[in-house]
Amino acid sequence: MIAATVSPETLRLTFLLAACLCGTVGGVWFAIVRAKRQLFLKQAVEAVENAAFFCLSPAGRIRWVANGAALFPHCRGRACHGKNAAELFAEKEPFAKMIAALGETAACPCPDRPAPDAAAARETFTATPPGGEPFPVGVTLFPRVKTGRTLLLRVEDLRPLRNAEALLRAYRSGEQSIFRHLNERAAEPRRNAFFNGGNIAVLTTPRKEEMAGDFIHLCRADERICDITLCDVKGEGFYAALLGASVRGDLNQVLTGLILKENPPALPAVDAIVTALKATSLERFRKIGAEGVVCYARFNFAERRLDWAALGDAPILHWQNSQKKVAILHGRETQEALRSGTAPFASNDLFLIPSEMLFAMEDPAGQRFSVDRLAAILEETAPAWSELPDPHQQLMAGIMAFAAQEELPPGCTATFAVVGITPEEETIVREHIKIPFDFLPGDLPVMREAAMALLTAADFPPMRNEMIYLALHEAMVNIIEQRDRQGRHDLSGYFEALRYDAMIVWRFVHNLPFFMPIRIKDPKSDGTQDHGYGLFIIDQIADQVLYNRAADGRSLFEMLTLKESGEEAF
Amino acid sequence: MVIETLEEGNVLVIRPKTDNLDAYNVADFKKEVVAIFEAKPRDVVLSMSYVQFVDSAGLGGILSCMRLMQTHEKRFVIAEMTPQVRSLFELVRIHKIIEIYNTTENAITALSV
Numbered sequence: 001m002i003a004a005t006v007s008p009e010t011l012r013l014t015f016l017l018a019a020c021l022c023g024t025v026g027g028v029w030f031a032i033v034r035a036k037r038q039l040f041l042k043q044a045v046e047a048v049e050n051a052a053f054f055c056l057s058p059a060g061r062i063r064w065v066a067n068g069a070a071l072f073p074h075c076r077g078r079a080c081h082g083k084n085a086a087e088l089f090a091e092k093e094p095f096a097k098m099i100a101a102l103g104e105t106a107a108c109p110c111p112d113r114p115a116p117d118a119a120a121a122r123e124t125f126t127a128t129p130p131g132g133e134p135f136p137v138g139v140t141l142f143p144r145v146k147t148g149r150t151l152l153l154r155v156e157d158l159r160p161l162r163n164a165e166a167l168l169r170a171y172r173s174g175e176q177s178i179f180r181h182l183n184e185r186a187a188e189p190r191r192n193a194f195f196n197g198g199n200i201a202v203l204t205t206p207r208k209e210e211m212a213g214d215f216i217h218l219c220r221a222d223e224r225i226c227d228i229t230l231c232d233v234k235g236e237g238f239y240a241a242l243l244g245a246s247v248r249g250d251l252n253q254v255l256t257g258l259i260l261k262e263n264p265p266a267l268p269a270v271d272a273i274v275t276a277l278k279a280t281s282l283e284r285f286r287k288i289g290a291e292g293v294v295c296y297a298r299f300n301f302a303e304r305r306l307d308w309a310a311l312g313d314a315p316i317l318h319w320q321n322s323q324k325k326v327a328i329l330h331g332r333e334t335q336e337a338l339r340s341g342t343a344p345f346a347s348n349d350l351f352l353i354p355s356e357m358l359f360a361m362e363d364p365a366g367q368r369f370s371v372d373r374l375a376a377i378l379e380e381t382a383p384a385w386s387e388l389p390d391p392h393q394q395l396m397a398g399i400m401a402f403a404a405q406e407e408l409p410p411g412c413t414a415t416f417a418v419v420g421i422t423p424e425e426e427t428i429v430r431e432h433i434k435i436p437f438d439f440l441p442g443d444l445p446v447m448r449e450a451a452m453a454l455l456t457a458a459d460f461p462p463m464r465n466e467m468i469y470l471a472l473h474e475a476m477v478n479i480i481e482q483r484d485r486q487g488r489h490d491l492s493g494y495f496e497a498l499r500y501d502a503m504i505v506w507r508f509v510h511n512l513p514f515f516m517p518i519r520i521k522d523p524k525s526d527g528t529q530d531h532g533y534g535l536f537i538i539d540q541i542a543d544q545v546l547y548n549r550a551a552d553g554r555s556l557f558e559m560l561t562l563k564e565s566g567e568e569a570f
Numbered sequence: 571m572v573i574e575t576l577e578e579g580n581v582l583v584i585r586p587k588t589d590n591l592d593a594y595n596v597a598d599f600k601k602e603v604v605a606i607f608e609a610k611p612r613d614v615v616l617s618m619s620y621v622q623f624v625d626s627a628g629l630g631g632i633l634s635c636m637r638l639m640q641t642h643e644k645r646f647v648i649a650e651m652t653p654q655v656r657s658l659f660e661l662v663r664i665h666k667i668i669e670i671y672n673t674t675e676n677a678i679t680a681l682s683v
Binding site for chain 1: 592593594625626627630631633634637653654657658661662667
């Protein structure tokens with residue numbers, strides 16, 4: 001009937017009008033969705049307080065900045081909107097190349113189409129604050145995710161924490177060590193961090209290193225106490241990076257605040273740290289509709305005790321070696337109260353801190369991974385891994401068994417930390433030497449003789465002895481050169497070595513200014529430079545290097561060498 | 571520093587007679603090598619048969635000599651390194667940019683081609 005009363009012309013017009021209307025509505029809807037995404041991103045970026053985050057156009061122009069971008073004083077507020085981000089760094093051209101490489105991906109003309117899986121790019125640059133000292137920064141560029149035409153730039157200040165001096169006074173007879181070097185090594189799956197009484201390893205699976213928000217932070221309170229923070233944020237890439245940075249920044253602030261609250265400064269209780277973190281990070285997460293969990297654990301190797309607290313329901317698995325059993329320890333968090341836990345441990349025990357988000361995932365059959373399943377598999381496969389020589393290998397084997405049996409989803413980026421408790425007999429000092437030095441060239445042969453005697457007594461392989469001596473020589477020459485350069489004829493200190501069954505700890509203590517190795521770049525291997533190999537050589541030979549302050553306030557260089565080194569070169 | 575020299579055709583063999591090449595004698599080493607080389611620029615074999623220990627400063631001195639010879643378009647190779655010294659070169663990946671030979675004879679043969 002309609003066809004009889006409505007002419008074909010009217011029908012055509014009606015159809016055209018409807019099509020136009022649909023197009024307009026679709027366009028408006030698309031614009032709203034896109035605007036909402038942009039707004040969400042803007043809120044997410046601006047919510048990061050303590051890290052420098054910049055939202056960039058594909059060409060590298062700054063759109064929004066996080067408050068933490070005050071790392072560059074001329075970037076406060078909107079002052080740097082519209083500027084080219086390359087201006088932030090001394091190496092403008094290499095940075096522009098990074099932008100160009102990822103910008104092509106970001107400039108995809110179809111913002112709703114899933115972005116190609118372009119990896120984030122990471123480099124080290126020099127930040128150039130106007131009127132200030134240039135300093136090294138780690139730069140990560142993330143390509144667009146779902147927001148279209150956007151790059152996210154994360155800039156990490158590679159200097160020790162700005163309040164390091166204050167923190168240093170707070171721990172260990174008034175000091176805390178900023179364990180940056182160790183943290184860097186901990187991010188590498190093949191490396192372990194060694195403590196007097198414990199051995200810490202971390203693993204991020206399946207990716208080699210943290211590119212997004214998850215992170216593990218190690219902080220040595222003193223020779224026998226180590227704090228471990230494991231942060232796990234939901235999501236990946238872009239947003240996860242923002243959230244992780246937010247938590248890391250909050251953690252630094254919270255720790256600083258609590259340490260300096262006491263007079264004299266004191267190590268805060270684990271509960272207090274997590275409660276304070278909850279008040280800051282969780283609130284921020286809620287604002288931007290995100291999720292994240294944090295587990296904070298403190299290992300006291302002297303008292304053989306573990307204290308921990310968690311945001312979320314992060315479990316810790318305790319491998320009790322004497323009983324060959326895995327105990328599941330919960331640090332439960334509720335809206336009202338936060339409960340922490342304490343557990344004693346014995347020699348050869350192992351603690352596994354898994355990333356909690358793992359337990360929010362499902363296997364291909366739709367079943368949730370559970371901590372009980374993880375514990376059961378670890379117990380079942382224990383005969384295969386518990387005899388392995390170090391906790392990292394044990395962790396790898398245990399987790400791999402879990403991954404194989406449980407079919408971890410391909411995108412899963414679970415993070416694990418493991419703490420192995422050293423057998424008691426291995427923590428006994430077998431030999432201790434301490435030689436006063438004025439750090440003159442004449443001290444070198446004295447050091448060689450003492451070091452070689454110790455290495456021979458420790459039964460280190462002869463070839464490794466020579467390389468270890470080379471590292472000690474480099475450290476000593478470096479101090480002597482600083483002495484001469486600064487005209488410090490009052491230089492004094494000592495050389496010390498402690499021999500354990502499985503390792504030797506070497507120390508130089510002196511009264512020159514505290515040295516920050518992160519200012520030094522690795523040397524070029526193209527033969528174009530004559531200097532700058534010393535610290536690189538030390539770093540390559542030693543199993544662990546630490547620049548710190550000794551208990552008496554003087555500068556400390558500490559090098560740890562293991563009998564069974566992970567380096568196959570020797 | 572005492573440095574032995576030996577001429578084999580167009581090749582000059584330089585052999586420092588020292589146990590250590592380190593921060594405390596590298597300046598002498600460079601001075602001597604530069605004087606010997608600049609007197610008559612030729613391809614050079616640095617024979618390390620006496621040298622038991624090289625540190626980062628010694629390594630820098632060797633690299634500096636290598637660059638000097640390259641600017642004169644001459645070749646520079648090293649021979650008779652001890653395993654310890656070779657380990658250092660490998661550690662800093664310099665062995666990839668300098669030709670290293672087990673014997674001085676092999677090095678001379680290679681430069682004579």
